[in-house]
Amino acid sequence: MILRVGMAGPGAADELRSFRAWLLETSEIRQHCEISWVMKPPAPNEMGGDTLDLLQLITDNFWQVSTFALAFSTWRRTRHTAPTVTLEHNGTVFTVEGSDEQAVQQIIRALTAEQDRRDSA
Secondary structure, three states, rough: EEEEEEEEEEEEOHHHHHHHHHHOOOHHHHHHOOOEEEEEEOOOOOOOOHHHHEEEEEEEOOOHHHHHHHHHHHHOOOOOOOOEEEEEEEEEEEEEOOOOOOHHHHHHHHHHHHHHHHHHH
């Protein structure tokens, strides 16, 4: 499973670096995920010089979704400002706002729905 995380808004790059550090401090994620940076591809008719980095998580088991969602929610509650967060999995992109249980459930629903579509194909 490959999950890409991007952030937008004031201080988004710093927030993404903060989230990466948070994930690396979460032992269950650090042990079961490969975390790396990838470049966000430019939009059509856009030059590639002003792109933001994306955080990429690779894991071989899907149950890590709930661990990721919980880590995200916990990190988000520590932030003074809440950047817009986009998650991409298998070409499906969705936005997550908030840090409460609803945000956790939104992540889990979106990613498990994508997994269910793949399994039924």
